[in-house]
Amino acid sequence: MDLKAAIAAVRFGQGRRPGDPIPTDPVAWLDSQLAPGLPGPALPEDLPKDLPALYLAAAEDTERLRTGGQGRPNQQLINRAETTAALGLEIAGDQGFRERLASFWTNHFSIARSRVQYVAGHYVREAIRPHVTGRFEDMLMAVVRHPAMLGYLDNTASVGPNSPAGQRGRRGLNENLAREVLELHTVTPASGYGQADVTAFAAVLTGWSFDGARPPYGFLFRPNAHEPGEKTVLGRRFAEGEQGGIAALHFLANHDATHRHLATKLVRHFVADDPPPAAVQTIHGVLRDTRGDLGAAAKALVRLEAAWDPPLGKFRSSHDYVVAALRALEAPIEVADRAFGGLQYLGQPMWNPPAPIGFPDTSRDWAAPEMMVRRIEWSNGIATRGAGRDAAALAEAVLGPLCRPETLRAASRAGSARDALTLVLTSPEFHRR
Amino acid sequence: MSAHQPAFGRRTALLGLAAALTLPRARVAFAEAPGEARLAVVLLRGGLDGLFAVQPYGEADFRELRGGLALPEPGQEGGLLDLGGRFGLHPRLTQIHAMYLANEALPIHAVAGNWRSRSHFTAQDLLESGADHLMSSGWLNRALSTLPARPGAQPTGLSVGTDLPLMMRGPTRVGTYAPRGAGTPPPDLLARIAELNAADPVAGPAIAEGLQARGYAISTLGMDATARPQPGGAFRALAIAAGRLLAQPDGPRVAAFELNGWDTHSAQANRLNAPLFQLDEGLGALKEALGEHWRRTAVLVVTEFGRTVRVNGTGGTDHGTGGVAFVLGGAVAGGKVGGAWPGLAQGRLFENRDLAPTTDLRSLAKGLLRDHLGLPGQAVARAFPGSEAAAPMAGLLRA
Numbered sequence: 001m002d003l004k005a006a007i008a009a010v011r012f013g014q015g016r017r018p019g020d021p022i023p024t025d026p027v028a029w030l031d032s033q034l035a036p037g038l039p040g041p042a043l044p045e046d047l048p049k050d051l052p053a054l055y056l057a058a059a060e061d062t063e064r065l066r067t068g069g070q071g072r073p074n075q076q077l078i079n080r081a082e083t084t085a086a087l088g089l090e091i092a093g094d095q096g097f098r099e100r101l102a103s104f105w106t107n108h109f110s111i112a113r114s115r116v117q118y119v120a121g122h123y124v125r126e127a128i129r130p131h132v133t134g135r136f137e138d139m140l141m142a143v144v145r146h147p148a149m150l151g152y153l154d155n156t157a158s159v160g161p162n163s164p165a166g167q168r169g170r171r172g173l174n175e176n177l178a179r180e181v182l183e184l185h186t187v188t189p190a191s192g193y194g195q196a197d198v199t200a201f202a203a204v205l206t207g208w209s210f211d212g213a214r215p216p217y218g219f220l221f222r223p224n225a226h227e228p229g230e231k232t233v234l235g236r237r238f239a240e241g242e243q244g245g246i247a248a249l250h251f252l253a254n255h256d257a258t259h260r261h262l263a264t265k266l267v268r269h270f271v272a273d274d275p276p277p278a279a280v281q282t283i284h285g286v287l288r289d290t291r292g293d294l295g296a297a298a299k300a301l302v303r304l305e306a307a308w309d310p311p312l313g314k315f316r317s318s319h320d321y322v323v324a325a326l327r328a329l330e331a332p333i334e335v336a337d338r339a340f341g342g343l344q345y346l347g348q349p350m351w352n353p354p355a356p357i358g359f360p361d362t363s364r365d366w367a368a369p370e371m372m373v374r375r376i377e378w379s380n381g382i383a384t385r386g387a388g389r390d391a392a393a394l395a396e397a398v399l400g401p402l403c404r405p406e407t408l409r410a411a412s413r414a415g416s417a418r419d420a421l422t423l424v425l426t427s428p429e430f431h432r433r
Numbered sequence: 434m435s436a437h438q439p440a441f442g443r444r445t446a447l448l449g450l451a452a453a454l455t456l457p458r459a460r461v462a463f464a465e466a467p468g469e470a471r472l473a474v475v476l477l478r479g480g481l482d483g484l485f486a487v488q489p490y491g492e493a494d495f496r497e498l499r500g501g502l503a504l505p506e507p508g509q510e511g512g513l514l515d516l517g518g519r520f521g522l523h524p525r526l527t528q529i530h531a532m533y534l535a536n537e538a539l540p541i542h543a544v545a546g547n548w549r550s551r552s553h554f555t556a557q558d559l560l561e562s563g564a565d566h567l568m569s570s571g572w573l574n575r576a577l578s579t580l581p582a583r584p585g586a587q588p589t590g591l592s593v594g595t596d597l598p599l600m601m602r603g604p605t606r607v608g609t610y611a612p613r614g615a616g617t618p619p620p621d622l623l624a625r626i627a628e629l630n631a632a633d634p635v636a637g638p639a640i641a642e643g644l645q646a647r648g649y650a651i652s653t654l655g656m657d658a659t660a661r662p663q664p665g666g667a668f669r670a671l672a673i674a675a676g677r678l679l680a681q682p683d684g685p686r687v688a689a690f691e692l693n694g695w696d697t698h699s700a701q702a703n704r705l706n707a708p709l710f711q712l713d714e715g716l717g718a719l720k721e722a723l724g725e726h727w728r729r730t731a732v733l734v735v736t737e738f739g740r741t742v743r744v745n746g747t748g749g750t751d752h753g754t755g756g757v758a759f760v761l762g763g764a765v766a767g768g769k770v771g772g773a774w775p776g777l778a779q780g781r782l783f784e785n786r787d788l789a790p791t792t793d794l795r796s797l798a799k800g801l802l803r804d805h806l807g808l809p810g811q812a813v814a815r816a817f818p819g820s821e822a823a824a825p826m827a828g829l830l831r832a
Contacts (some may be wrong), residue, residue, distance in 0.1 A: 151707040315635060367635045369643030376626055376640070388599070390554075410629045415479025415696030417554055419622050426626045428633035 001400030010402065010433045012270065012301075013096025015324030018397035030302045033098040034133045034295050038126060038276035045408060050217035051122060051147065055212040058118045058288060067393065075117050080337070082121025083113075083350045087336035090323045094413055100286035101132040101298060103319065104269055106351065108262075109143045109185060113351040116148040120351050122251050124146035133295030136262065136287070137253035144181065145219040147210040153356065160206040160227025173227075178202035180356045181252065187234070191257035195235055203227040204238050204248050259287035265361070266297060271307045272314065272363040279306045312402065312432040317364030318346035320433060321375060325425050328398045329385045347371055368429070380426040383418045391420030402429050435764065461675045462601040463685035464577050470729050470764065470805050472721065473688045474573060474798075476600060477712070478557060479621075479696035482750050483757030484788060485705060486526065486743060487540045487770065491519040494777045500744045502702055507647045515541065520770045525709040528717030532761055536768035537635055541797065543755040543775050547823070550553060551752035553696070556737035561599035563795065563817045568601030576802050576816035578604040601689045619694030619711075621704050634729065668692050668715035675724025679730075687806075690715075693714030694713040695736060728763030731805045731830065735794060741786050742777060752818035755788030756796055764805060766831045793823040800826035 001022050008026035009016040017332065023029035043049060047216040048057045057074035065072070090099050106128050113120040127146040132140035135323050150156050158174035159166045166172060178201040181191055207226030210219050221242040231238050236251055239242040252258060263283035267275035289295070301307060317323060322342045326335060343350050347368075353359045360366075391411040395403045407427040414420035424430060466472065485502055489495050489515055496503045504524065505512035513521025514530040514556060520540070522530050532538035548559045559565065563572025616627075630636040638744065671690065678684045692715075694708045712734075720727050739756025761767070775781055775789040783789040795817045802808045802816060803825045814826065 008460045363635050367639045369641075369645075371643075372636060372639040373643035374616060376623065379624070407629060410625055413696075413698070414625070415553055415621070416557065416693050419479075419618075419625075419693060419696075421619065422622060423625060423629060426630070428630050428636045431636055 001396075003310065003401045004308065005401045006400035007310065007312070009096065009401070010324070011307060011312060011314070011349070012100065014090055014099055014320065015327045015433075016398045017069065017327045017330050018394055019148045019330065025077070026166070027302055030097045031299060032293070033095045034271065034298055035135065038095055038098060039089075039254055039356065040129055043081075043085050044081055048074070048403075049082050049122070050216070051119065051218040054078065054118045054122060055217050056145045061176050072117075073207050077115070078118055078121065082124075083340055084336040086121070086124065087339045087350065091326045091331055091339060092333040093338055096296075097302075100320075101294075102129050104266070105132050105139065105294075107353070107358040107361075108265065109139070109149065110198070110353045111148045111152040112353065115154050119146075119148045120152075121305075122146075124351065131294065133298060134293075135253075136292035136294055137250050138256075139180075139294070140185065140249050140253045142245070143185070144177070144205075144208070144245075147212065147218060150176070150208060150219075151208050154179055154203055156209045158202060158206050160203055161391045163206060163225050163227055165222075165225045166227070173199065173201065173206065175202040177208075178205050181249075184357055186252040186261070186358050187255050187257040188261045189397065191234065191255065193234055200231040201248060203234045204231050204233060204245050207242065234405055249395075256288065260284050262297070262429070266301060269302075269361055270301050270314075271304060273364070276306050279304045305333075310402070313363075314424040315366050316431055316433050317359060317366050318348035318371065318375075319343055319350075319359075321366075322346060324430070324433075325379060325382060327418055328394060328425065328430075329389075329421070331381060331382075331385060338382075342382075345378060346374055347429075360419075375431070376422070376426050380418075380422045383421040383425065386421040387415065389417060389421065391417065394421065395424045398424075399429060402432075403427075404429055436550060437662065442781075461671045461691075462598060463675070463678065463718050464574065464601065464605055464689075465685040466577055466686035466806050466808075467579075467580050468686070468807055469726075470731070471686055471688075471723065471726055472801060472806055473488040473675070473679070473730065473732040474600065475690045475692060475712075475716075475732060475734040476557075476561070476598065476793075477695050477734065478553070478693045478739060479689055479736070480553065480556075480740055480752055481695045481736040481754065481756060482697060482701065482705070482740040483542060485734075485750075486523050486543060486709065486738065487516065487757045487773070488497055488521050488523070489519065489542075489777065490521045494779075498777055501748070503745050504516055514678040516770050520579065523705075523709050525706055525712045526766050527678065528713045529759065529761065532716075532720070533768060536761055537765055538622050539757045539760040539765055539767040539769065539771050541760065541771040543772050543788050544735075544758040544794050544797065545755050545792075547820070548792040549754065550756045551738060553752070557598065558717070560737050560794065563600075563820075565819060571598070571600035572798065573600045573687065573814040574603030574605045576806075576808055576812050578812075578815070580808070580812065598689060598691050621694045621697065622706050624704075629767055640788075658746075659731065668711050669718045672715040672719040673722045676719045676724075680723050680726045686776045697740075697744065697749050698751060699749040701744075701749040704749075720762075730762040731764050731801055732759070733798065733801055734759035734761065735797075738787050742782055743786065743787055745752070749758065753787035754783045755790040758792075758794065760797065764830050765794060766828060792826070793820075795823040796826040797829070800829045801821065804830050 004026045005022050008030055012030050046401060057078060061072040061074045086326040093099065106124050111120060111123060123146050127142040131142060143165060153176040154174045155177040161172045175198055179198050180203060183189060207222045209222050211217065228240055230240060233248055238248045263280045264275050266283055267279045271279055282304060283297055283300055286297050290296045322339050326339055332406045340350055348359055356368055392408050407424060407429065410423045411420040488504060490506050497544050498526055507513050507515035507521050511524060514524055515521055518554060529538050546560050547565055548556055551555050555765045558567045562568040563569045573777060627640050630640050648728060668732060675688045692712060698724055735758050736756055738754055740750035740753040745751050773791040775791050781789060802813045
């Protein structure tokens with residue numbers, strides 16, 4: 001395997017399974033994963049999948065509890081099926097680059113699974129995945145209109161003070177969603193917005209809500225809670241009503257500060273903890289020139305010279321690490337369940353970051369002492385899967401020229417095949433991408 | 434398979450196994466056998482230094498050849514536990530010593546398999562295959578195949594393991610406890626991982642600090658003789674669980690354990706403290722958990738090879754040939770050191786470096802299969818094809 005093929009698999013993909021074909025043209029291989037219509041996670045036939053079915057399942061659970069039943073079996077079922085299907089695609093699939101992009105954008109628009117039960121999987125499937133190679137503004141719109149985000153960041157509770165509902169009750173604005181969209185998802189404080197902009201944008205978004213109890217389910221604009229009048233955000237005026245919010249999101253999505261922010265994050269994720277300014281500039285230019293075409297940005301990332309420079313400077317997040325290790329051991333799709341527990345143990349619970357900013361993305365964050373020891377323990381546990389395998393051959397098939405002779409030597413001296421595999425999986429190069 | 438799930442669930446709950454079995458350094462697999470005799474096989478992966486575990490302190494050349502690996506004689510501080518005036522047991526092996534004194538432990542010296550490979554993987558493969566070539570099934574499994582089921586025995590499909598030691602793979606239905614979740618690798622492997630990462634500016638310091646914080650101070654990594662290992666560990670937990678299962682009337686009759694961490698190329702005197710202690714604690718716990726069934730039990734402890742007689746340049750030993758095996762249990766005719774002792778004098782060593790093998794490991798195993806489990810000759814032959822030259826060893830068991 002040549003160096004470029006090895007880098008393509010770990011830097012842009014999720015690591016090789018030993019039997020994966022070695023692409024002769026790694027860039028073309030990565031490009032091919034950006035085509036529309038590639039399969040998503042395979043969910044069980046009978047699982048509630050769309051919002052009406054999901055809300056019905058939630059209602060069933062609630063009714064069961066109300067009538068003296070125990071637990072929320074539907075919630076458990078949906079949670080498990082959604083997370084294992086998504087993880088299964090990562091572990092056994094062959095679109096690592098696309099999956100990495102899906103994870104990146106899911107993390108960019110973080111929700112907490114534990115706070116938005118039933119609909120977290122739907123959110124990733126419907127608001128994130130269809131747009132990872134599409135337009136950023138479409139993704140932003142889908143995200144902000146999704147019940148998961150509207151619920152997670154409390155917009156459903158936000159009421160315009162001068163709206164009919166505001167006039168009647170004591171409720172008022174909740175700035176949470178508006179602030180995070182500005183700060184984390186789009187323009188960032190670098191754009192120079194102030195508190196007035198946050199308040200105004202929150203007013204723009206009043207009435208953006210959902211109804212899980214009756215048709216049409218999902219997103220619902222509630223004029224009753226909407227703050228009347230025109231609002232000004234970042235010097236732009238937005239009309240009263242749902243259309244004002246749509247216009248504001250289009251404006252923010254295509255703001256130059258947003259493009260710079262996204263370019264910086266993408267380059268930090270795929271190239272280096274300290275993003276090289278020239279690379280950021282390149283991606284920034286692509287986003288600006290294409291009005292936020294994320295597929296074009298992904299293609300440009302792959303063509304950044306800096307992204308192919310060994311040694312690999314990025315440290316795998318726990319999620320990347322778990323997926324890469326299970327791929328290396330050719331784990332069957334059924335272990336997705338176990339991967340879920342591994343993610344929990346290694347500090348990156350699936351779709352459940354501690355805060356809206358999502359999981360961090362630098363080595364400092366992932367190479368914490370306790371987490372490194374846990375990676376060793378976890379690897380040693382799953383290395384039982386590799387019984388009978390030759391660790392050196394596996395290292396060669398998975399890492400190619402990225403594997404150091406020291407690691408091969410240590411593996412060859414290990415006391416058992418399992419120890420040898422553990423040594424490969426805990427080598428410095430395996431922690432990197 | 435689903436029909437067996439409830440049994441697993443019931444036993445898990447019954448025995449409180451779930452927590453005990455989450456530590457992955459040791460594994461156990463179970464199988465059924467006719468009759469009431471219990472057999473446990475413990476495979477020490479990595480190559481136990483037999484001359485360190487059972488030291489021929491009465492041998493003239495011993496101290497000179499072994500240098501720092503020769504421990505003080507019995508009766509001295511930190512000295513060996515005496516095995517009848519010629520051999521001494523490593524001082525961490527107190528429970529095995531107690532069994533020896535009760536005539537329940539039979540250490541056998543200068544044992545080797547039917548291979549002369551010093552490769553861990555080749556040697557383990559052949560040891561587990563029970564043949565002179567790698568097979569897809571293991572000797573213990575083949576020995577038990579085609580035997581009639583014991584009336585009333587629970588099917589042994591206790592759980593589906595992520596994998597199975599080769600020794601137990603084959604046509605016979607086998608249950609395993611595959612360790613799940615987190616657990617602690619042995620100090621030896623941790624030390625290697627720390628070393629492999631040491632030069633890395635990110636992973637190196639993080640791993641070192643993490644291990645320190647977890648209490649694996651430099652000492653437990655084998656560099657300080659004063660630290661006392663903590664009791665227990667994965668093997669003990671597994672042994673207790675396995676002992677309780679084996680003790681049940683409808684439970685399995687055969688258990689196969691694996692225990693890693695014996696490959697001591699450096700600082701062996703310190704590094705073996707913890708694994709020996711763990712082995713000893715586990716065997717003691719197995720005995721206790723078996724209760725009255727201990728008297729129907731034989732435990733065979735084997736490793737893939739012994740290690741060099743001479744100490745290497747880093748206070749350790751390299752891969753060798755003749756090693757030690759233990760046969761333990763209430764059914765065992767113990768209280769002596771078995772095997773023909775080849776001696777350590779000039780010209781007696783195998784290839785001038787290793788203890789010369791005098792006992793074929795297959796003879797030991799065949800003796801137990803025939804005389805302890807009472808298996809027909811056919812089954813024993815199936816277990817060890819082509820082993821006609823290695824006759825079953827007689828006299829391993831109490832009359």
